[in-house]
Amino acid sequence: MKFYILFGAVALSFLLVKGLFLCFIPHGKLPSFVEQTFRYIPPAVLAALVAPAVIFEKTASGPSLCFPRIAAGFIAFGIALKTKSTTITIVSGMILLWFFSYLMGQFAT
Secondary structure (H helix, E strand, O other): OHHHHHHHHHHHHHHHHHHHHHHOOOOOOOOHHHHHHHHOHHHHHHHHHHHHHHHEEEEOOEEEEOHHHHHHHHHHHHHHHHHOOHHHHHHHHHHHHHHHHHHHOOOOO
16 A cells, blocks of 8 residues: 555656646747657657567567567558558558468467
């Protein structure tokens, strides 16, 4: 129970420190460079969450490179750039992952 209280206190303090400066800026009056910087946050967070899962796989001896995932990820990234469709990217990425896993004799989990 103490962990949850500590976790909540730390989260609240970070929220106050990082979000407090936005409270003193009038609505819609952010400098343009701040607005431009905020546009890059969602893609950066998504890349930080997805990249380790695509590149590495968990094994008993620790994380190791997973070449079927890397190959499928790169090709799916190209498909995403070309089609701009999330559904097509996910479906083609999974099909490519299964295909490359079959070719290399690995089963992706």
